[in-house]
Amino acid sequence: MSAAAARSVVHSVRVEFGDCDPARIVWFPNYFRWIDAAGHHFFVSCGMPPWHELEKARGILGTPIVDTHARFVATASYGDRLDIAVQVAEWRRSSFVMRHRVTRGETLIMECDEVRIFAAHREDHAPGIRAVPIPEDLRALCS
Amino acid sequence: MSAAAARSVVHSVRVEFGDCDPARIVWFPNYFRWIDAAGHHFFVSCGMPPWHELEKARGILGTPIVDTHARFVATASYGDRLDIAVQVAEWRRSSFVMRHRVTRGETLIMECDEVRIFAAHREDHAPGIRAVPIPEDLRALCS
Amino acid sequence: MSAAAARSVVHSVRVEFGDCDPARIVWFPNYFRWIDAAGHHFFVSCGMPPWHELEKARGILGTPIVDTHARFVATASYGDRLDIAVQVAEWRRSSFVMRHRVTRGETLIMECDEVRIFAAHREDHAPGIRAVPIPEDLRALCS
Amino acid sequence: MSAAAARSVVHSVRVEFGDCDPARIVWFPNYFRWIDAAGHHFFVSCGMPPWHELEKARGILGTPIVDTHARFVATASYGDRLDIAVQVAEWRRSSFVMRHRVTRGETLIMECDEVRIFAAHREDHAPGIRAVPIPEDLRALCS
Numbered sequence: 001m002s003a004a005a006a007r008s009v010v011h012s013v014r015v016e017f018g019d020c021d022p023a024r025i026v027w028f029p030n031y032f033r034w035i036d037a038a039g040h041h042f043f044v045s046c047g048m049p050p051w052h053e054l055e056k057a058r059g060i061l062g063t064p065i066v067d068t069h070a071r072f073v074a075t076a077s078y079g080d081r082l083d084i085a086v087q088v089a090e091w092r093r094s095s096f097v098m099r100h101r102v103t104r105g106e107t108l109i110m111e112c113d114e115v116r117i118f119a120a121h122r123e124d125h126a127p128g129i130r131a132v133p134i135p136e137d138l139r140a141l142c143s
Numbered sequence: 144m145s146a147a148a149a150r151s152v153v154h155s156v157r158v159e160f161g162d163c164d165p166a167r168i169v170w171f172p173n174y175f176r177w178i179d180a181a182g183h184h185f186f187v188s189c190g191m192p193p194w195h196e197l198e199k200a201r202g203i204l205g206t207p208i209v210d211t212h213a214r215f216v217a218t219a220s221y222g223d224r225l226d227i228a229v230q231v232a233e234w235r236r237s238s239f240v241m242r243h244r245v246t247r248g249e250t251l252i253m254e255c256d257e258v259r260i261f262a263a264h265r266e267d268h269a270p271g272i273r274a275v276p277i278p279e280d281l282r283a284l285c286s
Numbered sequence: 287m288s289a290a291a292a293r294s295v296v297h298s299v300r301v302e303f304g305d306c307d308p309a310r311i312v313w314f315p316n317y318f319r320w321i322d323a324a325g326h327h328f329f330v331s332c333g334m335p336p337w338h339e340l341e342k343a344r345g346i347l348g349t350p351i352v353d354t355h356a357r358f359v360a361t362a363s364y365g366d367r368l369d370i371a372v373q374v375a376e377w378r379r380s381s382f383v384m385r386h387r388v389t390r391g392e393t394l395i396m397e398c399d400e401v402r403i404f405a406a407h408r409e410d411h412a413p414g415i416r417a418v419p420i421p422e423d424l425r426a427l428c429s
Numbered sequence: 430m431s432a433a434a435a436r437s438v439v440h441s442v443r444v445e446f447g448d449c450d451p452a453r454i455v456w457f458p459n460y461f462r463w464i465d466a467a468g469h470h471f472f473v474s475c476g477m478p479p480w481h482e483l484e485k486a487r488g489i490l491g492t493p494i495v496d497t498h499a500r501f502v503a504t505a506s507y508g509d510r511l512d513i514a515v516q517v518a519e520w521r522r523s524s525f526v527m528r529h530r531v532t533r534g535e536t537l538i539m540e541c542d543e544v545r546i547f548a549a550h551r552e553d554h555a556p557g558i559r560a561v562p563i564p565e566d567l568r569a570l571c572s
Contacts, residue, residue, distance in 0.1 A: 016323040017164060018172065022221070024165040028335075028494050029465060032458035037302040050365075065457055069498045074559075078165070078326075128504075160467040171351050172318035179315060180445040183507075193508075208314050212355040218414075221469075222479075271361075303450060304458065308507070310451040429464070 006087040007143060011038035015080040025075040025095045032068070035100045037064075037114055038048060038084040042098070046142045059120045066095065067115035073108045080104050086140055089113065094131045097140075146239035150286060151230040152188045154181035156221040174212070178243045178255055182206075183228040185201040185241070189285045200223065202263045204272060216251045223247050231285055232256065237274045239282075293429060294373040297324035299361045301366040311361040318354070321398055324370040326350075328384070328420035332428045337401050345406045347415060352381065359394045374428055375399065380417045382425075384416045435516040436572060440467035440475045444509040454504040458540055461497070464529045467513040468492075468543070471527070475571045488549045490558060494523065496544035502537045509533050517571055518542065523560045525568075 011036045021027040043063075054060040076082060082102050089099040100112045117131040118138075156177045164170040186206075197203040219225060225245050232242040243255045260274040261281075299320045307313040329349075340346040362368060368388050375385040381403045388395045403417040404424075439508040450456040483489040485531045499521075505511060511531050518528040529541045547567075 012325075016319075017326050018170045018319060018322050020165050021161055022163050022165065022167040023493075025160045027465075028497075029161065029458050029461035032461055033302075033304060036304050036456075036458060037300075040303050062452060063496060064452075064504075065501055067498075067500050068457075069496075071496050072494055075493075157466075159462075160464050160469050162464060166348060166350075170322075171354075172315050172322060175315035175318055176445075176447060179313075179447050180443075183446050205309060205363075207309075208358055210355075210357050211314075214353050215351055218350075246389075304456045306451050307447055308451065308453040313447045315447065403494050 006089065007046065008085050008087040009038075009042045011041045011084045011086065013037075013082050013083060013084065015076050015078050017078045020078050022041070022133050025077050028072065031102065031110055031112070032070075033100070034084060035114070038086045039098055039114070039116075042086040043142065045090060048138060048141055058135070060135070061118040061119045061121065063096075064129070065114050065116050068112060069110040070091070070110055072110045074104075074110075075102055076109050082109060088102065091134060091139055091143075094118070094133050096134060149230040149232065150189065151228050152181075152185045154184045154227045154229065155275075156180075156225050156227065158219055158221050158225060160221045163221050164220065166194045170213065172185050174215075174245065174253055174255070177225070177227060179247070180227045180240055181255070182245060182259075185229040186285065191279050191281060191284055201278070203275065204264065205277070206239075206259040207262050207272070208259050211255060212256035213253055217247075217253075219247055219252050225252060234277060234286075235281055237261065239277060269286050271283070274284045292361060292373040293332065294371050294376065295324075295328045297327045297367050297370045298324075299370065299372045301362050301364050301368060304338065305311070306364050312374050314358065317356070317358075317388065317396055317398070320368070320370060321400070323399070324386060325384055325402075326373045329371040329428065335428055335429070344421070346418065346421070347405045347407065349382075349402040350405050350415070351400050354398060357398055357399040358396045359376050360390075360396075362390055362395050368395060377420060377425055380404065380419050382420060435518065436475065437514050438467075438471045440470045440513045440515065441532040442466075442511050442513065444505050444507050444511060446507045449507050452507050457501065459550060460499070460501075460531065463511070463531070464541055464543070464569065467515045467529060468527055469546075472571065473514040473560055477567060477570055487564070489561065489564070490548045492525075492545040493548050493558070494543050494545050498543035499539055501539045503533075503539075504537050505533055511538060520563060520572070523547070523562050525563060528554060553572070 015026055019026055019030045044098040051062050051139055082104055086099045088096050095117045097114050098116055100113045102109045118130040118134055120132045121129050122128055158169055162169055162173045194205050225247055228244045230242055231239050233240040238258050238260045241257045243258055245252045261277055262272040263275045265271055265273050301312055304318045305312055337348050368390055371387045373385055374382050378382040380403050384400045384402055386398045404420055405415040406418045408414055408416050436555055444455055448455055448459045480491050511533055514530045516528055517525050519526040524544050524546045528542045531538045547563055548558040549561045551557055551559050
């Protein structure tokens with residue numbers, strides 16, 4: 001399936017006074033806060049089981065971020081309503097690209113591609129995590 | 144021992160651009176972020192064992208906040224260095240008052256009294272936590 | 287008009303994964319972030335003109351917080367939907383008490399009384415702000 | 430001057446309990462918070478005049494971010510001390526690349542390249558900002 005046809009879920013946020021900096025625009029780390037929430041909502045909206053169930057049943061801990069690339073196109077300020085459209089733009093063997101487009105009406109505010117993995121505990125019980133192949137059924141839910 | 148003579152530990156923070164709001168002053172929820180960190184540093188500085196050790200050895204999970212009362216006296220802005228002096232102003236049977244005074248040089252910026260408890264898992268394995276009596280040895284460390 | 291009959295406005299938030307700490311519950315400074323937003327929404331919802339208009343027309347800069355007192359009654363975690371009911375519980379000559387009750391369904395999570403003032407630039411053009419008497423028309427809007 | 434020889438300034442942060450998420454590791458938007466502070470410290474450390482002076486004297490408002498690319502290599506948790514080494518890796522005509530390497534001792538935790546511009550008010554007094562050519566003297570200070 002091409003990225004253009006991938007399932008897309010929109011998460012909306014309202015920019016608050018406290019999200020803005022002395023330049024009166026959104027302080028950029030807040031975009032990553034909203035994008036993280038939008039990604040969680042995407043999974044819930046696709047019917048993904050809660051992580052604590054996936055951990056118990058399959059040892060899957062979550063989808064930690066390994067790379068993110070964002071472009072800031074226009075500024076936003078308090079009172080603005082932003083829509084964050086989320087889709088998985090690409091599935092790889094053990095990672096996937098989650099794409100976020102943040103818009104205010106027709107205006108593109110920022111866009112961001114995240115690379116994430118499916119993580120499990122290490123097999124030797126050592127601390128830390130390891131990437132596991134993308135589970136086919138979970139991929140199907142989100143496509 | 145009177146509160147005046149209680150052990151006091153100072154934690155310093157630098158106010159960053161992103162901590163300030165469109166009025167160019169510290170956005171007030173950030174004070175609670177710094178105060179929380181100052182409280183953790185107080186315990187570490189007093190020689191309190193890490194919480195994961197206390198949990199294993201005694202089932203103590205931490206010191207959740209149950210009440211906080213803050214007074215905002217003067218504003219601060221980016222570039223300012225703030226000192227947060229922390230002490231336990233009062234020990235009760237199963238709670239204690241942690242007092243924070245935030246100053247910039249000689250200027251009082253804000254002050255805050257928190258009531259916190261020592262928390263453990265519930266005995267019947269139900270979800271949630273319960274307050275336990277203040278452990279004497281931990282109290283001695285922090286006094 | 288008694289506080290019980292004061293105008294009340296509800297602002298809802300969803301607790302996100304990133305709002306929670308290693309104890310898997312809301313990290314408490316986030317409640318102040320939500321409460322601050324709820325207060326802004328209260329004013330907007332009451333028909334209060336935007337602050338930049340009030341500044342131009344009357345020199346009023348906003349309603350800075352001078353005191354806050356919060357009680358944390360129950361914990362919340364990610365996925366929870368919280369309702370924040372806001373009202374002005376008391377009007378004084380140059381300050382007012384903004385009361386917030388945060389609930390999840392029927393469960394009280396926390397409650398908070400803030401004292402705020404109406405602030406203007408100082409008359410002598412010195413830096414800093416001063417409290418001004420509560421404007422009657424703005425009080426009427428919010429009652 | 431090659432990037433390898435560029436002036437580098439280190440900013441250190443301590444990871445706090447509240448910076449970590451329910452997975453007990455740093456919640457990733459916090460890295461952008463620290464990186465933003467590290468960039469401000471870099472400029473101060475290089476002797477850059479404060480932005481309010483640059484605005485008055487030359488109409489320069491700051492260096493807004495237009496693009497960021499981060500790689501997350503290892504996790505960090507509370508109690509960790511992180512060093513953020515900052516340098517300008519590349520100067521272009523009206524933008525520059527600010528490079529951040531976040532380490533814990535010898536361990537690389539994350540790295541991030543930001544593209545930033547020097548911004549001024551628009552010449553026609555329209556809202557919004559425009560990029561201006563990099564001022565030679567400011568570039569010299571930071572190289």
